[in-house]
Amino acid sequence: MPIDVNGAELSFILDSGANKPILFNISDQDSVQINNVSEITIRGLGNGMPIKALKSKENQFRIGKVENKDQELYVVLDKSINLSPSLGMPIHGIIGYDLFRDFVVEINYINKVIKLHDPKFYRHKDNRKIRSLPLAIEKNKAYVDGGIFLGKGKNVPVRLLVDTGSSDAVWLFENQKKGLDVPHNNYDDFLGRGLSGDIYGKRTKVHSFSIGSFILNDAKAAFPDMESFGTINNMGNRNGSVGGEVLKRFNVVFDYSRKKVTFRKNGNFKEPFQYNWAGxxxxxxxxxxxxxxxxxxxxxxxxxxxxxxxxxxxxxxxxxxxxxxxxxxxxxxxxxxxxxxxxxxxxxxxxxxxxxxxxxxxxxxxxxxxxxxxxxxxxxxxxxxxxxxxxxxxxxxxx
Structure with a gap:
């Protein structure tokens, strides 16, 4: 999504798994001015080392007619952190919780439109095609409950991080006590890139994945190597994450203020899951x-x-x-x-x-x-x- 940062037009990924906005891949041509700077160290997913960044306050963010004159952000200086080549478009940063906190965020994947609504005036639509689910907000991140059916009567309830910044379907954390075992049919695969390096794991599929009353059969899934999550001290009752390849099958409305999320099926719902068969x-x-x-x-x-x-x-x-x-x-x-x-x-x-x-x-x-x-x-x-x-x-x- 396009965001004006202190007068510079930049492109951000809307990432519900992120806390503060993070800028990276800033070149001389972008000429972004940042204010009130101090140095910090941050870590993200991946097996790499912590990275140095700048913490900046009192920045002006403008999204359409919405404006924030006191936005805190982080700036990553490591030039190797660059999502643009792998996505095929200029990407300058990610933005998450601060936007979801202040607005009701409506995402229409079919029309490629994001709408920001004032929570005071927003009224949720009520019809039989829309399903509302509780949204748990913990440490500035959103979680929903779902179910994983592994076959042979094995249905496992799971709590998943809602991760709009991920292009994958479902990530699951292996947990034998809970019954989350890696299916026999799997292969080693590259799963994605985090701020602290590449993430690998086991690629597989599950018999079905349910969220609310919606069921996705033969759902694409992955079990990431847990070394990539070394920066997360306490997983709590989290069992994985749900990303864009599931979310794109719905028109989604996130309402952090009321702790709810609504789903309505769209034209992507019956699309087959995409696998990297070629490798x-x-x-x-x-x-x-x-x-x-x-x-x-x-x-x-x-x-x-x-x-x-x-x-x-x-x-x-x-x-x-x-x-x-x-x-x-x-x-x-x-x-x-x-x-x-x-x-x-x-x-x-x-x-x-x-x-x-x-x-x-x-x-x-x-x-x-x-x-x-x-x-x-x-x-x-x-x-x-x-x-x-x-x-x-x-x-x-x-x-």
């Missing part, structure tokens, strides 16, 4: 020029240059267009995955997938092309050491 992680890595013909053999222009991709275009003799486009490279690859067995490597530059040149697609769309469905044959054209290579593999069923 490739991608990210943006710089830019490159690509040449496109805009005229036929007779020299007649067949494509309007206004439909070109990229921010910089050069027309050559009105027949060829050079466009500056982002490079998409393999940032990591899962050992033993179909892509790894086919011969793909970290650092390979992706050029095309199944004959489609990928420079006109967003990063998330490219990932979907790579992992469309199990059993599908995928052909990937890459550039390695200035040579074009074609690799073919089949997306294997992992469970």
């Amino acid at each position: 490739i992680e991608l990210q943006h890595d710089g830019v490159r020029y690509i040449a496109e013909s805009i005229a036929d053999a007779r020299g007649v222009v067949i494509e309007d240059d206004r439909n070109s991709f990229g921010n910089v275009q050069i027309l050559m003799e009105n027949k060829t267009r050079l466009s500056l486009v982002p490079e998409i490279v393999v940032s990591s690859i899962r050992l033993g995955s179909p892509a790894a067995e086919a011969g793909l490597r970290e650092g390979d530059l992706i050029l095309a997938i199944n004959g489609k040149r990928i420079h006109k697609y967003k990063l998330q769309e490219v990932m979907k092309m790579l992992n469309e469905k199990e059993g599908k044959k995928v052909k990937v054209l890459i550039e390695r050491y200035n040579s074009d290579l074609l690799f073919t593999f089949v997306l294997k069923k992992l469970f």
Whole structure:
């Protein structure tokens, strides 16, 4: 979501798992002024070391017509903490509790709209399609109760952190006493990035996941390595978290003031869960020029240059267009995955997938092309050491 910070227009992730706003990936071009600064040390999820940051007070935040002239924030100075390449768009920070605390926050995933309502005047809609659930607020974080059905009559009640900043579905903490055992069918996987490093764990699926009266069958799940949670001193009765791949299936209204959350199914509800069958992680890595013909053999222009991709275009003799486009490279690859067995490597530059040149697609769309469905044959054209290579593999069923 766009937020004006002391006059600078920045892009934030709305992260209900975060406390104070955190800025990172601030370049010279962003030119953000921050006020009343002191140095602190913070830690997030991941196995890395604590990181140095600046604590700043009396900052002005503006979101649409909403304004806060006394916002406290943290600024991370480590340049390696940068979510932009892996998300394929500029990301300057995260914002969470302070926004949820002051407003009723309505998220419409289908229309890609976030609405902030004044709690004093907001009235919850009441109809049979909407389900309201209690929302527990503990240490500035929100929790909901759900259920995990592991099969063979094994239904486990769970308390989950609501994590709008996570793109995953459900994370579960292994707990044999409670009955949260890792299913036999699983594989080691990269689960995400925290402020203190990468997070790995076991990827699997459960028979079903329930939240309120809504049931999601064959739900995607993961059991993260608990070393990544070393900074959390006391888990209390928390059993994991629920993230964006579940939340996007609903229109959600968070009301911290009344300690409730409402869910209404949307068009995403019946979508299948997305798995990284290929075993490739991608990210943006710089830019490159690509040449496109805009005229036929007779020299007649067949494509309007206004439909070109990229921010910089050069027309050559009105027949060829050079466009500056982002490079998409393999940032990591899962050992033993179909892509790894086919011969793909970290650092390979992706050029095309199944004959489609990928420079006109967003990063998330490219990932979907790579992992469309199990059993599908995928052909990937890459550039390695200035040579074009074609690799073919089949997306294997992992469970």
